[in-house]
Amino acid sequence: MDKENFFEKVYEVVRLIPRGRVTSYGAIAEYLGTKGSSRMVGYAMNGCGTAYPPVPAHRVVNRQGLLTGKRSFATPHLMQQLLESEGVEVENDKVKNFKKLFWQPGAEL
């Protein structure tokens, strides 16, 4: 699949997310140059399970820090569990201190 260029870019950025940090779909989309295509980021993540190496999609949340994509995980609580396992506090399906844990692609490269 040569069309995975977009997906590949998304995976690449997501893999660069440091442990214990999170980012938003819009931030990734903007970094890819396709600002506004936040849906594509989430859509791309749809294949994160088939992508290799595996993509830490649990570190990718919506702009509110809400775990919107947890429903697409193997188990809905897996995402929160992984985040908590990395030191990210999650409450009510949303990341606490999201603004503080927010990681922007390229910002710390």
Place this chain on the structure above:
DNA sequence: GCAATGACTGGAG
């Protein structure tokens, strides 16, 4: 090639 869908976003009601 058109229509529908989606792990989003921001604004309006």
Place this chain on the structure above:
DNA sequence: CCTCCAGCCATTG
């Protein structure tokens, strides 16, 4: 504060 709507772009049927 909560809900609904329209715009956004790439993938799929």
